Amino acid sequence: MSDPTIRPAALSDETTLADLDRRTWSPLHSVQPPPRPNDPFFTDRNRPDHLLIAEADGRTAGFIRLVAPTPLACNTHVRAIQGLAVDDWARGRGVARALLGAAYEEARRQGAVRITLRVLGHNAPARRLYESEGFAVEGVLPGEFLLEGEYVDDVLMGRAL
Numbered sequence: 001m002s003d004p005t006i007r008p009a010a011l012s013d014e015t016t017l018a019d020l021d022r023r024t025w026s027p028l029h030s031v032q033p034p035p036r037p038n039d040p041f042f043t044d045r046n047r048p049d050h051l052l053i054a055e056a057d058g059r060t061a062g063f064i065r066l067v068a069p070t071p072l073a074c075n076t077h078v079r080a081i082q083g084l085a086v087d088d089w090a091r092g093r094g095v096a097r098a099l100l101g102a103a104y105e106e107a108r109r110q111g112a113v114r115i116t117l118r119v120l121g122h123n124a125p126a127r128r129l130y131e132s133e134g135f136a137v138e139g140v141l142p143g144e145f146l147l148e149g150e151y152v153d154d155v156l157m158g159r160a161l
Contacts, residue, residue: 002056004095006102009051009063016060017041017051024085027147028123052102054086054095062086064099066106069116079107081117084126100133108161115161120145121153134159 009017018041025034035041042048046065054062065083069075081103086095107115117135119126135157143151 001090001093004054004056004061004090004093004098006052006054006098009048009053011042011048013048013051013053013060014041017053017063020060020063020085020087024087029120029126031120031145031147050082052099052106054090054099054102056090056093056095060087061090061093062095062099064103066103077112078114078116079103079110079112081115096129097133100129104161113161114158116156116158119155119157120147121155122150127155127157130157 018035018039021041022035022037050065050067052064052066053060054064062085063083064081066079067082069078069080081100084096084099086099104115116138117130119130121127121140136159137155138158139156141154141156144154145152
């Protein structure tokens with residue numbers, strides 16, 4: 001696989017991103033119900049300017065969603081990662097790390113000095129990745145979600161930029 005390149009999303013990416021979102025959805029990392037075939041990917045809360053896309057070997061390998069965590073002026077120095085997906089064929093090849101690196105750069109460009117995310121407690125692979133990238137656990141909401149009959153912690157992680 002070629003090294004991933006990262007670019008901003010465009011409206012024309014909607015179908016590709018919707019397909020990727022459906023293929024990668026799992027209760028390991030999502031509290032939302034599975035996306036349905038005709039659900040729009042882009043919405044008022046999930047716009048193209050929130051996403052960076054990784055491409056490799058001429059196709060979409062993954063995406064990351066970076067947003068302001070709140071609309072408050074006193075919180076503009078923080079950005080939040082609210083979604084990271086890598087297609088199965090591209091896993092283990094540095095795509096997630098490339099997306100995270102691009103998110104750090106974009107967050108800094110937007111004036112952020114800190115970045116946060118939330119990850120489900122049972123998602124050990126994601127937690128290991130984030131810890132290896134310098135994220136630390138900053139809070140845990142025990143049993144916050146009931147997923148497939150199991151209570152799952154919501155883990156807040158953050159790091160300085």
